[in-house]
Amino acid sequence: MSTAALSNIATAGLSHLDWLESEAIHIMREVAGQCSNPVLLFSGGKDSICMLRIAEKAFRPGRFPFPLLHVDTGHNYREVVDFRDRRAAELGERLIVRSVEDSMARGTVVLNSPDEPRNKHQSVTLLEAIEEFGFDACIGGARRDEEKARAKERIFSFRDEFGQWDPKNQRPELWDLYNARSFKGENMRVFPISNWTEIDVWQYIERERLALPSIYFAHRRPLVRRGGGLLPVTEVTPARSGETIENLMVRFRTVGDITCTAPVESDADTVARIIAETAVTTITERGATRLDDQTSDASMEQRKKEGYF
Amino acid sequence: MSAIEKLPGSSVPDNGLLRFLTCGSVDDGKSTLIGRLLFDSKTILADTLHAIERTSAKRGLDMVDLSLLTDGLQAEREQGITIDVAYRYFTTGTRKYIIADAPGHEQYTRNMVTAASTADLAIILIDARKGVLTQTRRHSYLAHLLGIPHIVVAVNKMDLVDYAQEPFAAIAAEYLAFASRLGIADVRFLPMSALRGDMIVERGEHLHWYDGPTLLDILETAPAIHGAHAEKFRFPVQYVCRPQDSANPELHDYRGFMGRVESGELSIGDAVTVLPSGRETSVRDIQVLGESLARAIAEQSVTILLEDEIDVSRGDMIVKSGELPTIGKQIDAMLCWLSESPLDPRRKYLLRHTTRDSKAMLAGISFRVDVNTMEQQPAERLAMNDIARVRFKLAQPIFADPYAESRGTGAFIVIDESSNNTVGAGMIV
Numbered sequence: 001m002s003t004a005a006l007s008n009i010a011t012a013g014l015s016h017l018d019w020l021e022s023e024a025i026h027i028m029r030e031v032a033g034q035c036s037n038p039v040l041l042f043s044g045g046k047d048s049i050c051m052l053r054i055a056e057k058a059f060r061p062g063r064f065p066f067p068l069l070h071v072d073t074g075h076n077y078r079e080v081v082d083f084r085d086r087r088a089a090e091l092g093e094r095l096i097v098r099s100v101e102d103s104m105a106r107g108t109v110v111l112n113s114p115d116e117p118r119n120k121h122q123s124v125t126l127l128e129a130i131e132e133f134g135f136d137a138c139i140g141g142a143r144r145d146e147e148k149a150r151a152k153e154r155i156f157s158f159r160d161e162f163g164q165w166d167p168k169n170q171r172p173e174l175w176d177l178y179n180a181r182s183f184k185g186e187n188m189r190v191f192p193i194s195n196w197t198e199i200d201v202w203q204y205i206e207r208e209r210l211a212l213p214s215i216y217f218a219h220r221r222p223l224v225r226r227g228g229g230l231l232p233v234t235e236v237t238p239a240r241s242g243e244t245i246e247n248l249m250v251r252f253r254t255v256g257d258i259t260c261t262a263p264v265e266s267d268a269d270t271v272a273r274i275i276a277e278t279a280v281t282t283i284t285e286r287g288a289t290r291l292d293d294q295t296s297d298a299s300m301e302q303r304k305k306e307g308y309f
Numbered sequence: 310m311s312a313i314e315k316l317p318g319s320s321v322p323d324n325g326l327l328r329f330l331t332c333g334s335v336d337d338g339k340s341t342l343i344g345r346l347l348f349d350s351k352t353i354l355a356d357t358l359h360a361i362e363r364t365s366a367k368r369g370l371d372m373v374d375l376s377l378l379t380d381g382l383q384a385e386r387e388q389g390i391t392i393d394v395a396y397r398y399f400t401t402g403t404r405k406y407i408i409a410d411a412p413g414h415e416q417y418t419r420n421m422v423t424a425a426s427t428a429d430l431a432i433i434l435i436d437a438r439k440g441v442l443t444q445t446r447r448h449s450y451l452a453h454l455l456g457i458p459h460i461v462v463a464v465n466k467m468d469l470v471d472y473a474q475e476p477f478a479a480i481a482a483e484y485l486a487f488a489s490r491l492g493i494a495d496v497r498f499l500p501m502s503a504l505r506g507d508m509i510v511e512r513g514e515h516l517h518w519y520d521g522p523t524l525l526d527i528l529e530t531a532p533a534i535h536g537a538h539a540e541k542f543r544f545p546v547q548y549v550c551r552p553q554d555s556a557n558p559e560l561h562d563y564r565g566f567m568g569r570v571e572s573g574e575l576s577i578g579d580a581v582t583v584l585p586s587g588r589e590t591s592v593r594d595i596q597v598l599g600e601s602l603a604r605a606i607a608e609q610s611v612t613i614l615l616e617d618e619i620d621v622s623r624g625d626m627i628v629k630s631g632e633l634p635t636i637g638k639q640i641d642a643m644l645c646w647l648s649e650s651p652l653d654p655r656r657k658y659l660l661r662h663t664t665r666d667s668k669a670m671l672a673g674i675s676f677r678v679d680v681n682t683m684e685q686q687p688a689e690r691l692a693m694n695d696i697a698r699v700r701f702k703l704a705q706p707i708f709a710d711p712y713a714e715s716r717g718t719g720a721f722i723v724i725d726e727s728s729n730n731t732v733g734a735g736m737i738v
């Protein structure tokens with residue numbers, strides 16, 4: 001018997017993870033029922049790995065009613081990209097990869113400097129992919145606890161033709177009655193795990209025994225200390241002169257573009273240890289690991305208005 | 310050890326999830342209370358705390374303003390007010406909480422209605438110095454209208470009335486008088502100081518005369534919305550799984566009806582009726598990802614397989630035979646209008662109820678409710694934030710229960726097809 005079934009018997013209602021999972025399944029099925037051409041964003045990161053398990057629970061034994069899409073900055077950790085491809089193949093689902101580097105070649109993405117973080121440019125490539133395939137809904141793994149601006153975002157979040165989110169003009173969202181209607185050219189962003197926190201994600205990974213890219217677990221890697229954070233030394237992020245390279249035990253809490261994703265010092269090498277560590281941790285996920293977010297309180301909100309996912 | 314000191318981990322017994330709503334007039338201490346809950350449950354993390362310390366200092370405050378934690382968007386920060394529903398999370402290790410933070414301004418009835426639609430419990434804040442206000446009545450009325458079963462009246466700022474029992478008792482007596490007129494049954498009173506932290510998580514030093522539970526104790530033990538009473542089984546079909554193209558011949562005839570149990574429970578073998586066809590059959594299997602479940606309970610997302618081959622599609626509903634909902638093309642409901650453009654009695658709208666859509670037209674407004682006095686007034690049209698008793702005529706039948714019995718099958722939204730916006734929220738009476 002599955003853990004899910006056991007915990008249902010143990011308590012009168014659903015356990016908190018069962019409830020969150022059930023809500024997320026319900027949301028994905030609403031997308032399938034209401035939208036004609038949805039897509040699920042899959043990066044190989046932990047949140048989107050949970051999303052794939054939820055999609056399995058929502059649609060198996062059928063195929064997913066949507067393909068998977070990764071907007072690749074070209075600066076991703078090898079382990080994550082390999083994992084992404086392997087997981088999509090195991091599931092037998094279609095994976096579409098669109099690359100920020102292609103947008104750069106087309107001239108639609110122009111970098112201010114060659115080593116500029118490319119995360120914020122993902123929005124251009126995403127909008128290009130939406131147009132290319134005519135997607136009317138993009139399902140993503142963002143959570144409301146990640147950042148202040150997200151705390152008010154709807155689960156079904158409407159975007160205009162330019163992919164913009166207008167926080168002042170959101171659709172009321174009541175009960176579990178979601179409104180995914182849009183006109184041609186407009187788009188819904190749908191966040192089935194809006195109500196999850198980082199610890200919920202880890203607990204779910206543990207319960208479902210989900211495989212993760214190895215860099216989520218403690219490993220030794222060369223780093224430098226810069227601007228109060230740890231920066232991995234890689235081909236695209238070399239050490240600057242005068243910096244000392246240290247070999248430290250670290251793990252990543254989020255995996256994104258190499259240039260702006262920093263690890264934390266840790267020797268947690270299992271999911272259980274990560275949960276124990278997360279439970280007592282004192283820095284929010286984004287604060288610790290997204291170097292590009294620290295500019296201002298409002299930086300995420302600004303980017304979302306510009307069509308960032 | 311208080312619940313809050315336990316680490317969230319898989320070994321701790323899981324008491325599920327509770328969604329609650331905080332409401333109060335401006336400056337009653339709502340943001341401070343939420344900040345306090347997050348702070349005492351160690352949900353506020355170091356970098357966030359540094360950020361609000363910086364902001365507090367920049368604004369010339371001499372102590373950290375916990376209310377800054379719940380500040381949302383840039384535009385609102387500039388205006389210095391909260392204007393939309395925000396959701397916050399904390400966990401005690403035994404229970405996970407989702408707080409809907411609804412702003413208390415006059416014109417934002419619709420935000421409160423939105424926040425209340427998913428809440429199991431409402432905390433209504435009253436400033437101990439000010440007592441029961443018009444807003445208190447309005448919030449209580451809306452919480453009750455939206456079917457929130459538990460109401461906690463939190464009398465805040467007790468430190469400013471010397472932690473004395475008299476003002477607290479007077480407020481409780483006044484509140485009870487109008488709550489009973491409204492028909493609010495489950496209400497508890499709690500004296501507290503959000504600023505000092507008395508009776509939130511810790512009991513504090515000053516409220517010796519109060520021997521009831523702290524706010525957190527109330528939250529930890531409040532029963533969730535389902536399960537307390539026998540409910541009828543309701544399963545709106547969201548999606549039909551027919552994997553015929555699969556290479557696996559066993560799946561050739563597979564037809565799974567996918568959805569979430571809105572209320573009640575279902576076991577394998579139960580006799581069911583499919584609506585609207587009225588065809589009867591029984592449950593062959595209940596599945597999640599290839600595993601059979603002996604039964605499905607409220608709020609669980611499952612796939613149901615039926616004994617007989619019956620045509621079922623999205624928008625249909627599976628119920629237990631002998632427990633049919635009301636099937637009809639006319640509904641009477643309490644309607645909250647959410648849109649800046651008023652309800653137009655000549656226009657057709659789209660009404661979405663469970664997974665079913667139908668064209669709908671207003672057939673009459675019985676009365677509008679003044680949310681401050683709860684008086685019923687005649688009305689010709691409805692503007693934003695109005696609440697009224699209305700009748701709709703529908704093009705398609707819906708399968709409905711009174712909202713007071715079942716939120717899932719008693720609620721609907723109204724969509725304006727010219728903008729695709731959600732413009733109304735209704736509760737079937």
Ligand SMILES: Nc1nc2c(ncn2[C@@H]2O[C@H](COP(=O)(O)OP(=O)(O)O)[C@@H](O)[C@H]2O)c(=O)[nH]1
Pocket residue numbers: 333334335336337338339340341342376465466467468469501502503504505
């Ligand atoms: N003395 C005292 N002041 C409080 C208490 N709770 C909140 N306040 C203060 O009341 C003011 C308004 O509080 P806030 O939480 O922003 O109210 P909101 O508008 O309901 O969110 C702030 O200056 C708080 O510090 C309390 O229990 N005692």
